[in-house]
Amino acid sequence: MSFLPAVAPRREPGGPAWWLAFSGERLLARLAPSSATVPLLTDGLEAFGLHPVRTQFLGWLDQRPCFSAELPDDTVPPEGWTFQGLRRLFGVLEDDLYSVAVRAKQIVFWDRTHQYCGQCGISTLSMEDERARTCPSCGLASFPRLSPAVIVAVTRGDELLLARAQRFPQGFYSVLAGYVEPGETLEECVAREVREEVGIEVRNIRYFGSQSWPFPHSLMVAFTAEHAGGDIRPDPTEIADAGWFKRDGLPWIPEKISIARRLIDWFVEAGE
Numbered sequence: 001m002s003f004l005p006a007v008a009p010r011r012e013p014g015g016p017a018w019w020l021a022f023s024g025e026r027l028l029a030r031l032a033p034s035s036a037t038v039p040l041l042t043d044g045l046e047a048f049g050l051h052p053v054r055t056q057f058l059g060w061l062d063q064r065p066c067f068s069a070e071l072p073d074d075t076v077p078p079e080g081w082t083f084q085g086l087r088r089l090f091g092v093l094e095d096d097l098y099s100v101a102v103r104a105k106q107i108v109f110w111d112r113t114h115q116y117c118g119q120c121g122i123s124t125l126s127m128e129d130e131r132a133r134t135c136p137s138c139g140l141a142s143f144p145r146l147s148p149a150v151i152v153a154v155t156r157g158d159e160l161l162l163a164r165a166q167r168f169p170q171g172f173y174s175v176l177a178g179y180v181e182p183g184e185t186l187e188e189c190v191a192r193e194v195r196e197e198v199g200i201e202v203r204n205i206r207y208f209g210s211q212s213w214p215f216p217h218s219l220m221v222a223f224t225a226e227h228a229g230g231d232i233r234p235d236p237t238e239i240a241d242a243g244w245f246k247r248d249g250l251p252w253i254p255e256k257i258s259i260a261r262r263l264i265d266w267f268v269e270a271g272e
């Protein structure tokens, strides 16, 4: 299936539509033993017994219209349906629908938090041809917010740098990550984060891939890099422990949902 994003339907969206409806952070879904689905409705959410605060048109998934919706926090799901976190639905909801849900979650969040102008406080208006809200008084335009973050697999020969952040559970390690600062390139951010968190220098910073991470609106940009100098000295405010790990001695690491795991899998496969 292919998804075609759009801000407004250019033709009347007839037939059934996919609804990505959120109550708080959680998506309305129906779970089966090893799969899940979201509502495919011909007459919208109201006819399904739900009363959205606001809705957004997202685009077309294989010619089928897709909408997102914000439901009140105390919404009781229809019989047989539940509200589920997106992490729970990864690998369970079909991949194309999952990526529309990732998009939907961020647009619902953005719409909810940009109802008023950040500059003068007036109610904003939705733009017709662009995913933006503008202020009718001062003209300030607000677009969906994306927060780029880098994530990096640093290697030293046949070893990988993994760290346990202070907020991680005991025994859980991952690659280093951090938010990009204003004015910084992605490569500068990689070098700074590694230096700040574990006190080493890196070289050969190479782009690896990226992932939309809707918790709540990150874009994870992944890199690989090589150790260039220095010994590990963890910053105790952020990092509880860090070290070099060999392929056959990896600790508890992130699950398949994250690009962190793809980086670690890349390291493991490079040794095969």
Ligand SMILES: [Zn+2]
Residues within 6 Å of the ligand: 117, 118, 119, 120, 121, 122, 135, 136, 137, 138, 139, 140
């Ligand atoms: Zn304004």
